[in-house]
Amino acid sequence: MPASKTQQATSASDTSIGFDYQFYQFFLLLLDLRHGEEIGLEEKDDVHVDLADGTQLLIQTKHTVQINATGQAINLTERDKDLWKTLSNWTKVISDQSDAKAFLKLTTFQLSTNKQAVTNPFVLNIIRLQNGDIKIKDFKDYLKELAKNTEDATIKDYIDRFRGMASELLTLFAKKIAFQLNHDDLISAIKMRLLEKIHIKERVDDVYRNLHSELRDTNYLNVKADIKNVISFERFNQKFGKCFQVAISTKLPIRDLPYILPDHPEQQLFIRQFLDIGDMSATEKDVIIAYTTQMLQLLNNLKEWESNGDFLESDRKKFNKETSLIQQTAFKATFRRIKAKIEGGQNLDDLDDEIKTSAVSLLDEMRRQILQFDETQLSLELSHGHFYLLTEESEIGWHMDWKNRY
Structure with missing residues (x-):
C-alpha cells in the first residue's frame, strides 16, 4: 500500500539521512585524530574536534536530498536557511561566552554540506573579508542589503542577529568561518582514509565493517546511558584498535561466497x-x-x-x-x-x-x-x-x- 500524502509529508527520511551524514563525518574525522586530540558527536556541536594545541573545530553538518536538473545536490544559495540557521546558532554560542574574543581566537567554525559549491555572494564576501579585500563596514553594508531584500522573516532574523554582532567580534568570527561544500560520498572517503592507514586494499572493507559496527553500537549505548560521545586518540586506540587487526593478522577472512552447482x-x-x-x-x-x-x-x-x-x-x-x-x-x-x-x-x-x-x-x-x-x-x-x-x-x-x- 503506497504512503499517503500525510505520511509522505511527515517522512523521517530527510532527518534520518541527516543523522547518518553527521555520523559519517564523525567517522571520517575520527580517523585523522592525533596524539592529544579528541572528537565528539553531538556534544559541543554536530561534530567537534579538540586539537592538541588547545584550539577547537566546531562543525555543523547539513545534508540535502534535493537535487537539481543535472541530478546533483542543490546549490548553497545566498539565503539558504541551513546556512543562516547555522550562523545564527554559532552567534548565540559566541554571545554565551564570558570572553568572546578569547573563544573566537581558539575556535574555527565549519559548515560541511553536500550542497554544491556554486558562486554564492555571501561566501565570496566572507572570503574577501578574510583576505582583507573589504572592510567590516563593507561587509555589514552587504548584510544590511541582504536582509532588506529577504522575504523570509526567519532568515531575515538570522541575518540581523549575525550582522548585529559588534564589529570587532564579527570580524574575528567571520575570519574563523570555513565552508566544506559538495562534501558527499563519505563512505568512499572513509575507505580511502583506511587504505592510507593499512595499505592493504583487500582488507579495507573488513576493517570498515568492524569499525562501523563498533562505532554505531558505542554511540547508541552512550546515548542510552547518558554518556558523552567523545573519543580521544588514546581511547580510540584502546577501544577500537582490534578493528584493525584483520589488516595485519595472518588469519584469512572466511566468507560465504556465491557458487554454481555443476549440471550433474x-x-x-x-x-x-x-x-x-x-x-x-x-x-x-x-x-x-x-x-x-x-x-x-x-x-x-x-x-x-x-x-x-x-x-x-x-x-x-x-x-x-x-x-x-x-x-x-x-x-x-x-x-x-x-x-x-x-x-x-x-x-x-x-x-x-x-x-x-x-x-x-x-x-x-x-x-x-x-x-x-x-x-x-x-x-x-x-x-x-x-x-x-x-x-x-x-x-x-x-x-x-x-x-x-x-
Whole structure:
C-alpha cells in the first residue's frame, strides 16, 4: 500500500539521512585524530574536534536530498536557511561566552554540506573579508542589503542577529568561518582514509565493517546511558584498535561466497567414490548437493584468498600437503589389518565389503577433523570441503584400491 500524502509529508527520511551524514563525518574525522586530540558527536556541536594545541573545530553538518536538473545536490544559495540557521546558532554560542574574543581566537567554525559549491555572494564576501579585500563596514553594508531584500522573516532574523554582532567580534568570527561544500560520498572517503592507514586494499572493507559496527553500537549505548560521545586518540586506540587487526593478522577472512552447482553433481569424482563405498545412495540428491556445496565453498574461499594475495601458491601446496597427510596417515591405520590379509593370500574382491565398511569409518573420522592453516581455523563445513576437494583432484581416496579403481 503506497504512503499517503500525510505520511509522505511527515517522512523521517530527510532527518534520518541527516543523522547518518553527521555520523559519517564523525567517522571520517575520527580517523585523522592525533596524539592529544579528541572528537565528539553531538556534544559541543554536530561534530567537534579538540586539537592538541588547545584550539577547537566546531562543525555543523547539513545534508540535502534535493537535487537539481543535472541530478546533483542543490546549490548553497545566498539565503539558504541551513546556512543562516547555522550562523545564527554559532552567534548565540559566541554571545554565551564570558570572553568572546578569547573563544573566537581558539575556535574555527565549519559548515560541511553536500550542497554544491556554486558562486554564492555571501561566501565570496566572507572570503574577501578574510583576505582583507573589504572592510567590516563593507561587509555589514552587504548584510544590511541582504536582509532588506529577504522575504523570509526567519532568515531575515538570522541575518540581523549575525550582522548585529559588534564589529570587532564579527570580524574575528567571520575570519574563523570555513565552508566544506559538495562534501558527499563519505563512505568512499572513509575507505580511502583506511587504505592510507593499512595499505592493504583487500582488507579495507573488513576493517570498515568492524569499525562501523563498533562505532554505531558505542554511540547508541552512550546515548542510552547518558554518556558523552567523545573519543580521544588514546581511547580510540584502546577501544577500537582490534578493528584493525584483520589488516595485519595472518588469519584469512572466511566468507560465504556465491557458487554454481555443476549440471550433474553425481558425476563428480569424489561423489562417485562416496557412492562406491556406500557412504550414501544415488537417490540422496540433497546429500550430494550438500557435499558439493561444502567443496565449492572451500574452493571459492581458496580462490578469493589467492586473488587478494593473502594466499600464495606455496601456501596452497602446503595446506594440501598437511590435509592429505592427515587423511593418508588415518588411511594407512584403517587398512593395515586388511592389507595383512591380502598379503597372507586372501583375495581383494572377497574383502570388498570389509574394505567399504572400513572406508566409511575412515571418512567419518575425517569429517570430525577441524582443519587449520597458520592462524586460520576452518569451519566444519570448509574442513569437509577440503577433504572433498582433494578427493576430486585425486590427491586422496577412500576405497583401499581407489588408485586402480579411478
